Amino acid sequence: MKYSVIVPIYKTEKYIRDCVDSLLCQSYSDIEVILVDDGSPDSCPAIADEYAAGDSRVKVVHKPNGGLVSARKAGGAAATGDYIFNVDSDDFISPFLIEKVHKVISETDAEAVFFGFTLYSDENGEGDRRMSALSPGVYRGEEIKKIVGSYMYDRDKKGMNGGSVQFNICCKAVRRDLYLSAQNKVKDGVTSGEDTLFTLHLLPELTSAALIEDYGYYYRSNPTSIEHTVSTKDFDNLFTVIREMEEKVKDIPEYSDGMRVYALYRLWTLSIRGAVASDSYSAYKKHIDTPVYRELVKKIKKTKIYKKRPVENIVLFLTKHRCLRLIYLLGKSYFKNKEMV
Numbered sequence: 485m486k487y488s489v490i491v492p493i494y495k496t497e498k499y500i501r502d503c504v505d506s507l508l509c510q511s512y513s514d515i516e517v518i519l520v521d522d523g524s525p526d527s528c529p530a531i532a533d534e535y536a537a538g539d540s541r542v543k544v545v546h547k548p549n550g551g552l553v554s555a556r557k558a559g560g561a562a563a564t565g566d567y568i569f570n571v572d573s574d575d576f577i578s579p580f581l582i583e584k585v586h587k588v589i590s591e592t593d594a595e596a597v598f599f600g601f602t603l604y605s606d607e608n609g610e611g612d613r614r615m616s617a618l619s620p621g622v623y624r625g626e627e628i629k630k631i632v633g634s635y636m637y638d639r640d641k642k643g644m645n646g647g648s649v650q651f652n653i654c655c656k657a658v659r660r661d662l663y664l665s666a667q668n669k670v671k672d673g674v675t676s677g678e679d680t681l682f683t684l685h686l687l688p689e690l691t692s693a694a695l696i697e698d699y700g701y702y703y704r705s706n707p708t709s710i711e712h713t714v715s716t717k718d719f720d721n722l723f724t725v726i727r728e729m730e731e732k733v734k735d736i737p738e739y740s741d742g743m744r745v746y747a748l749y750r751l752w753t754l755s756i757r758g759a760v761a762s763d764s765y766s767a768y769k770k771h772i773d774t775p776v777y778r779e780l781v782k783k784i785k786k787t788k789i790y791k792k793r794p795v796e797n798i799v800l801f802l803t804k805h806r807c808l809r810l811i812y813l814l815g816k817s818y819f820k821n822k823e824m825v
Contacts (some may be wrong), residue, residue, distance in 0.1 A: 485589065487515045488565030488660070491573050492555035497526045499574040499704065504535050504542070506576035512583035517542045518559045519573075523549030528573075554672045556653075560664050568663040570653045571701075575604075578700030585657045585696070592622045592695035597657045598649060598667070601701040613699040616649045617641075620697045629738075632687045636680070636742030639719055639790040644749050644799075647742055649687065651680040655701055662689055670728075676718065677725040680746065684729065685802055688736050714758040719776045722750050726783055744787040751780050752799050755808075759815025768812050 489507050493500060507517050519532040519542060529546060536542040545558050556570065567589065571577060585597045600615025617638065621701035623631060634640075634648040656664070670678055729743040755772060762768035785804060789796050802811055 485567070485586060486565040487512070487567050487569060487586070487657070488559075488563035489515055489517050489569045489571055489582075490520065490556055490559030490563065491517065491571050492520045492522055492552055492559065493523045493528045493532060493573045494531060494549070494552075494555070495526050495528070496524075496573040497528050497531065500528055500531055501575075502577050503571060503573050506579070507571065508527040508535075508539055508541070509579055510577075510582045511580050512586050513541075515541060515582060516563070518562050519544045520559045520562075521546045522551070523547065529600055530708045533608040543682045548798055550671060551668050553667075553674055553678050556667055557672070558665055560660075563660060566657065566660060567657045572654055572703075572706050575654065576702050580788050581698065581700035582657075582666070584698055584700070588694050588696055589657070592692070592694050594622060595659045595662055595690050596693045598693065598695045599651065599655055599657075599701065600650075600699040601655050601695065601703045602699045603705045604702040605705055609681060610702075613703065615655070615697065615699065616651065616695055617646065618648055618695045620695050622692065622694045624692045627804055628687070628690050628693065631693070632736065633738035634742070635683065635739065635747040636685055642791045643796050644745050644789060648762070649683060652684050653682050653702070654681045656683075656686075662686060665689060665710045671724065673721075674724060674728075675721050677722065677750070681725060681728055684739065714754050714761055714771075716771070716776070718754050719772075719774065719780060722747070722754065723776050723780055725750075726780070741788065744784055745789065746783045747780065747788045748800065748803060751777075751784060752803050753774050755803070755811050756815045756819050759812045760820055762812070762815075765809060765812050769808055773808060778806070783808065 491503060503516065520759045521532050521544060532544045536544045543562055545562050546560050588594060588597050598616050600613055602613050603611035605611060631648045636647040638645055638647050666682050669685045670681045674681060726747050733739045733743055758772050759768055762771065787800065
């Protein structure tokens with residue numbers, strides 16, 4: 485059985501060799517590595533061509549810059565494997581990950597295999613391990629429907645939990661036809677939330693899936709990412725993502741709870757990050773309180789968290805009522821030095 489590994493590449497010359505080397509040294513060798521140069525302006529295109537010249541399993545797709553979603557689609561179009569993996573070009577995987585996934589697929593014929601990931605930093609090495617909330621095993625039929633119903637949010641668990649299946653596309657191996665179907669439904673212009681949308685489209689199409697307790701995907705974390713400036717484009721992007729989710733809810737009503745909780749969480753996160761990055765409240769209010777922001781607030785008015793913790797009550801109230809000054813003060817005090825919101 486052959487596996488395709490899609491690696492979108494853009495301005496990651498510092499890490500690209502670590503990534504590709506981890507793929508080419510896999511214990512299971514019947515793979516193809518598709519390096520998608522998304523118009524990278526650094527030395528990545530030349531590095532990709534170098535690997536292709538040295539190993540017949542490596543293909544290179546050069547394309548104008550179009551963003552991550554378009555790169556993944558281009559990689560999918562070039563893929564010939566039975567199943568598709570995705571690996572970001574600044575990440576890497578363990579030598580046995582594909583072999584472990586292959587063993588599960590061979591034994592169960594699962595259409596998709598989910599696995600976990602390990603946070604990694606150059607300074608501290610391996611960090612936290614994370615995986616989906618499901619128990620390891622194989623899920624079929626009605627069990628898949630339950631997974632769909634609790635994706636993004638599980639009403640039986642406390643707080644704004646992440647639901648049944650983690651959204652990360654890089655923690656999934658998916659049968660090629662199902663991968664292409666789900667990926668091609670995600671709009672190219674989506675710059676954040678694209679993994680969540682991919683999984684949103686994928687889950688209802690599955691008749692079987694397996695979860696393995698393996699953390700062999702290494703995700704390079706950036707502890708200062710909270711400090712980056714949040715622009716109006718981030719809210720525009722969130723609006724696009726929520727609109728796509730609303731269209732899906734028309735066909736899959738079970739997604740409605742998860743969609744609203746996701747919208748609340750993302751809106752809150754962007755609001756706090758904007759506060760952290762702003763020099764003054766007046767600048768923050770001018771930046772945040774836009775027509776798109778107000779429309780997003782309207783979309784979370786009906787959000788219901790069934791087992792709220794005190795913090796969820798605060799988040800829900802402040803966001804629903806656009807209490808921007810209080811959100812700003814929280815961002816500048818409590819969340820100022822937090823790695824994650």
